[in-house]
Amino acid sequence: MKEHETLEQRLHEQGVSRRSFLKFCAAMATMMALPPGSATAIAAALAKVKRPSVIWLSFQECTGCTESLTRSHSPTLESMIFDMVSLDYHHTLQAASGFAAEQAREDAMKEFNGKYLLLVDGSIPLKDGGVYSTIAGRTNLDLLEEAAKGAAAIVAVGSCAAFGGIPNANPNPTGAVAVSDIIKDKPIINISGCPPIPAVITGVLAHYLTFGALPALDNLGRPKAFYGETIHDRCYRRPMYEQGKFAKTFDDEGARNGWCLYELGCKGPTTHNACATTKWNGGTGFPIEAGHGCIGCSEPKFWDAGSFYAPLPAPAADVTTVAKAAVIAGAVAAVVAGAIDRGKKTKAQQSREKLTVDDLKGE
Amino acid sequence: MEQELLLWVRGTGLQIAAAVFVIGMVYRMLHILMLGRKKSLAAPRGSEWSGGLRTMWKRSFVTTKLSARGNFTVVAGFIFHIGFFITLFFLTQHIDLFRAVLGLHWPAMPRGVIDMAAVLSIAAMVALLVHRFIDPVKRLLSDYQDYLSWILSFLPLLTGFMLLREIGFEYITLLTMHIASVELLLVIAPFTKLAHMFSTFIARWYNGAVNGFKGIEI
Amino acid sequence: MSLDDISIKVADLHSIGSLDALLNEIASHLTRFIATGETAMIDLKSLPFSPAEYESLRTALGRGEVSARLETIGDSELYETHYSGVWWVTHYNVEGDVIADLIEIAEVPAILHSQPEDVRDGLERLQHTLSQTK
Numbered sequence A: 001m002k003e004h005e006t007l008e009q010r011l012h013e014q015g016v017s018r019r020s021f022l023k024f025c026a027a028m029a030t031m032m033a034l035p036p037g038s039a040t041a042i043a044a045a046l047a048k049v050k051r052p053s054v055i056w057l058s059f060q061e062c063t064g065c066t067e068s069l070t071r072s073h074s075p076t077l078e079s080m081i082f083d084m085v086s087l088d089y090h091h092t093l094q095a096a097s098g099f100a101a102e103q104a105r106e107d108a109m110k111e112f113n114g115k116y117l118l119l120v121d122g123s124i125p126l127k128d129g130g131v132y133s134t135i136a137g138r139t140n141l142d143l144l145e146e147a148a149k150g151a152a153a154i155v156a157v158g159s160c161a162a163f164g165g166i167p168n169a170n171p172n173p174t175g176a177v178a179v180s181d182i183i184k185d186k187p188i189i190n191i192s193g194c195p196p197i198p199a200v201i202t203g204v205l206a207h208y209l210t211f212g213a214l215p216a217l218d219n220l221g222r223p224k225a226f227y228g229e230t231i232h233d234r235c236y237r238r239p240m241y242e243q244g245k246f247a248k249t250f251d252d253e254g255a256r257n258g259w260c261l262y263e264l265g266c267k268g269p270t271t272h273n274a275c276a277t278t279k280w281n282g283g284t285g286f287p288i289e290a291g292h293g294c295i296g297c298s299e300p301k302f303w304d305a306g307s308f309y310a311p312l313p314a315p316a317a318d319v320t321t322v323a324k325a326a327v328i329a330g331a332v333a334a335v336v337a338g339a340i341d342r343g344k345k346t347k348a349q350q351s352r353e354k355l356t357v358d359d360l361k362g363e
Numbered sequence B: 001m002e003q004e005l006l007l008w009v010r011g012t013g014l015q016i017a018a019a020v021f022v023i024g025m026v027y028r029m030l031h032i033l034m035l036g037r038k039k040s041l042a043a044p045r046g047s048e049w050s051g052g053l054r055t056m057w058k059r060s061f062v063t064t065k066l067s068a069r070g071n072f073t074v075v076a077g078f079i080f081h082i083g084f085f086i087t088l089f090f091l092t093q094h095i096d097l098f099r100a101v102l103g104l105h106w107p108a109m110p111r112g113v114i115d116m117a118a119v120l121s122i123a124a125m126v127a128l129l130v131h132r133f134i135d136p137v138k139r140l141l142s143d144y145q146d147y148l149s150w151i152l153s154f155l156p157l158l159t160g161f162m163l164l165r166e167i168g169f170e171y172i173t174l175l176t177m178h179i180a181s182v183e184l185l186l187v188i189a190p191f192t193k194l195a196h197m198f199s200t201f202i203a204r205w206y207n208g209a210v211n212g213f214k215g216i217e218i
Numbered sequence C: 001m002s003l004d005d006i007s008i009k010v011a012d013l014h015s016i017g018s019l020d021a022l023l024n025e026i027a028s029h030l031t032r033f034i035a036t037g038e039t040a041m042i043d044l045k046s047l048p049f050s051p052a053e054y055e056s057l058r059t060a061l062g063r064g065e066v067s068a069r070l071e072t073i074g075d076s077e078l079y080e081t082h083y084s085g086v087w088w089v090t091h092y093n094v095e096g097d098v099i100a101d102l103i104e105i106a107e108v109p110a111i112l113h114s115q116p117e118d119v120r121d122g123l124e125r126l127q128h129t130l131s132q133t134k
């Protein structure tokens, strides 16, 4: 395996003009939410970088994250981003299979030891020795620990890899955990979402390439540039929220007028992601624009946070039954206490000595 | 972490708080009622019921008769209670909660009204606290329960107002703080003076009933 | 059920304030550009516009005298707005999705300039051709 050439050489060989490259960098700047003027700086940096080796491990996942990524913008732009890295192992996308595929992974790990980028999607099952998900006869835990050793950094793609996601939801039958629950000694960047916005995945890759380091992260390990604000912060329906204009059902007058979806279960106020600005499907829109509230998929435990259609103030567990039982318990307690009181009263009355006329005379 | 905390206060925490509150309140109120009063052997000169109910209703308003307690205390107390009542029962988000728990709902009040009620209520509380410190009689009469009750009722109002305006912290942090403060109130209320939120009506009824029985017009 | 049965309402076009803010920003960039020659860019994708507001921005800026088109990894559309020096630059990918949407305050958008690298390449090619025809 030869040492990877620089991106500029590679693009030049392919006959990509400098202007195309600049346009690509402008798109990159938009994608990374950097100031638009930085396109030139990005171009200068990208021209010089060596394409890093990337190993992508897929564990307990639905392939939605890979689907999301491979749908990122046009084939051309996406291929340019992929051109920036050398994807040496991805068992869904690579042509090789079987032993050859596993060989490619091992080769890359040896050759670029300490330098490759490890991308992971899916959670890792730990229960019963990790038997619930294996690749080539090895458990996910085993593969992850081995691959993490030589990685420069790990990118956890999707809510499953970042926080455990759906496999980790109650009752978590496979004992699924996130990458960060296992690997403690490597920089980990979480790109959460179910799936994450494709532009965010590529944007983070581009950032790593451009600046040679991971972007600034929030306290959950997510890049601040994309997860720094909530959906609610940037939602175009926000003025409706402030004015108290809430749609009550999905087909009422309010819903048709584009009113706020808070009462229909929108989790936008507690969800950090870039959907409201970066948008989906090549910038066409995002769920709230399509009339559905945010389900909070980029936050930990989103699957256990009560119904997607229950408004945020509604309890996340059954309080009504608890309250009903409590009424009975309280009443029983009171009746018991009342009976004890009455017992005491009667006893006190009985033990009271009657005052007689003779007593008074005796005084 | 934040999400987990929020989930806890919206789930298990709320269940615990609701259970303690309901058990505590039902127990204390029924207990009071069961204590009862000795049957009066005198001939009634009026109805206990009409007297009791009338007093329960009438005492909800500021009247000149009450000013023996001091006009400031009565008026500020009234403002606080009404403001608290309006924000509690007429903010959209709260109605969402009642609908989810009780299955009942009613129209909300506009945000401007709620905002005003909350601000007035908070101001009244602060004024009452200051007055409690300044007024020698009140200061002498106050014990730790009074200050505890003040804090427990003030926190939900304050965090709720901050949440509506997103002041100081992120929405998710404010929401967690707000719910947690309410749960604290729920858990402690039945066992302190705050139980007056229900017992006050019993007390008024007894007062009114005694007067009604004796035929006193109030 | 026909298409007409699906009720469609035109959202009201009232501004939520961000349009005014953006126009003010453009004005202040223009002032600086006149004074110091410093160019600027605004990334429209980072702003939370409703579709209606986006349209009102188009109306507000209008179209000026110059427009240009790039054909590279998809099209790019550039035109000077009604306000000279304020350019609207939209990059599309091959599928026609918007990949970058910018307001640029400059004499000419930077990407329209011929790039030195490309010029050098071009010269090489030209010399190559000339050497063959000699």
Ligand code: SF4
Binding pocket: A231, A232, A233, A235, A236, A237, A238, A239, A241, A259, A260, A261, A262, A266, A267, A268, A269, A288, A293, A294
């Ligand atoms: S739709 Fe959701 S994100 Fe948008 S303003 Fe309403 S609550 Fe906030």
